[in-house]
Amino acid sequence: MAANRSEIAIRIFRAANELGLRTVAVYSKEDRLSLHRFKADEAYLVGEGKGPVEAYLDIAGIVALAKAKGVDAIHPGYGFLSENAAFARACAKAGITFVGPTPELLDLLGDKTAARGLAIAAGVPVLPGTEKPVKSAV
DSSP states (O other): OBSSOHHHHHHHHHHHHHTTOOOEEEEOGGGTTOHHHHHSSEEEEOSTTSOHHHHHTOHHHHHHHHHHTTOOEEBOOSSTTTTOHHHHHHHHHTTOEESSSOHHHHHHHSSHHHHHHHHHHTTOOOOSOOSSOOOOOO
16 A cells, blocks of 8 residues: 555556566545546545545554555655654554554654764754754744
């Protein structure tokens, strides 16, 4: 399953097809006519009643759908849930392989401020910047 849409989902499906794997797409109501939906072997609506962004961020809905359809691996693509440790954990808890970093690594590096602090602690040179998240543009 590609837990994403559009061009990145199509790339995931192409790679899966080259490996002889069946593919599953998810799509929001607004994306019901998007190409990625038709490039997959199966496609299912996710986040019913939610907006287009919220649908692709619906961890419980995506994992439940994957479980119900017998999906054994989920690739998050990029953006949306790709750096979300909670999503990786939810996949693992459901017995579904998360195609990406471990939840522990995402905890360390999924948050850019935490990743910067980790790099500094490890002695990696970093560019000057703030040590804490910026709260406003002012």
